Each structure stands twice: as structure tokens, then as C-alpha cells.
Amino acid sequence: MGTGPTAPAASGHRGSLLLALLLGAAAAFLPLAEPSCPRDNSLVKDINQMHQSDYGRKGFSHITIAGALAHGMREVEVWLQTFGPGQRTPIHRHSCEEVFVVLKGRGTLLLGSTSLQYPGTPQEIPVFQNSTFTVPVNDPHQIYV
Ligand SMILES: *[C@@H]1O[C@H](CO)[C@@H](O)[C@H](O)[C@H]1NC(C)=O
Numbered sequence: 381m382g383t384g385p386t387a388p389a390a391s392g393h394r395g396s397l398l399l400a401l402l403l404g405a406a407a408a409f410l411p412l413a414e415p416s417c418p419r420d421n422s423l424v425k426d427i428n429q430m431h432q433s434d435y436g437r438k439g440f441s442h443i444t445i446a447g448a449l450a451h452g453m454r455e456v457e458v459w460l461q462t463f464g465p466g467q468r469t470p471i472h473r474h475s476c477e478e479v480f481v482v483l484k485g486r487g488t489l490l491l492g493s494t495s496l497q498y499p500g501t502p503q504e505i506p507v508f509q510n511s512t513f514t515v516p517v518n519d520p521h522q523i524y525v
Pocket residue numbers: 509510
């Protein structure tokens with residue numbers, strides 16, 4: 381996996397977070413399915429030219445690097461997301477595993493997991509540049525800055 385559109389992204393923005401996410405294709409937690417996103421069949425794509433959306437949330441950015449609708453992916457999806465200060469995902473879960481790679485910045489993972497020491501008690505776990513973590517199937521989680 382490449383490091384994405386690095387250039388000026390988060391360097392001057394304290395408290396923002398740039399994430400790469402790898403999910404099972406069944407994920408579909410984003411409310412909208414990029415209806416205007418044309419199918420792109422080119423082999424090598426310029427991430428800077430790919431469709432980017434804030435989904436109406438100021439300070440948020442989402443790029444589907446590889447997705448079911450835009451690219452015909454069947455097993456996995458890869459997303460690139462930036463969270464500005466104060467941005468957070470809803471608490472949500474997926475019917476698939478999820479892998480996070482923190483490319484820039486720092487934030488917090490809220491995880492409610494049966495795999496934690498105290499099942500049922502959500503834990504706040506700091507995440508930071510160059511860290512990576514996985515979220516098991518169906519574990520409720522939230523990412524925030
Ligand atoms: C993160 O990893 C990159 C690539 O290895 C490295 O250049 C950079 O110094 C690292 N930054 C931090 C804060 O660990």
C-alpha cells in the first residue's frame with residue numbers, strides 16, 4: 381500500500397488524522413454510495429485525481445482507493461480518510477474485519493470488544509502516526525481526533 385496523497389495534507393494541521401483503511405467489501409458504513417463516481421478501469425490511478433468527498437462533514441475527507449462500486453472490488457475495499465480537529469465517526473461496526481494504518485497525526489480509537497480485558501466496557505486507545513490496528517468483525521468502534 382502506498383502512503384497516499386501526502387504533500388501538504390496534515391503537516392500544518394495540528395490535531396488532524398490521515399488514515400488508510402482496509403475493509404471487507406461488505407462494509408458499506410458510509411451513508412452514500414458515491415453515485416456520481418464513474419467507473420475507473422485504469423490500472424494505475426493518481427490518488428490526487430480520485431473522487432474525494434466530505435459527505436457534508438466539514439474537515440472530513442474520504443477517497444475510495446479501491447471500492448466495489450467504482451472499481452469492481454469483491455473481497456476488500458481500501459479507503460483514505462482525513463479527520464480534521466473535532467471530527468469523529470459515528471459509533472459503528474462492520475460485518476468484516478478492518479485494518480487501519482495511521483499515516484499522519486494522532487487520534488483516539490474507542491473500541492467495545494469482546495476481545496478486550498473487560499468485555500462490554502468500551503476502551504479509549506490512543507493511535508498515532510505510523511501505528512496500525514485491526515478491528516475484529518462486529519466490534520463496535522469509533523475514531524475521533
Ligand atoms: C513514520 O514513518 C515514515 C516512513 O517510515 C518515517 O519517514 C517517519 O519519520 C515516521 N514518523 C514517525 C512520527 O514515526
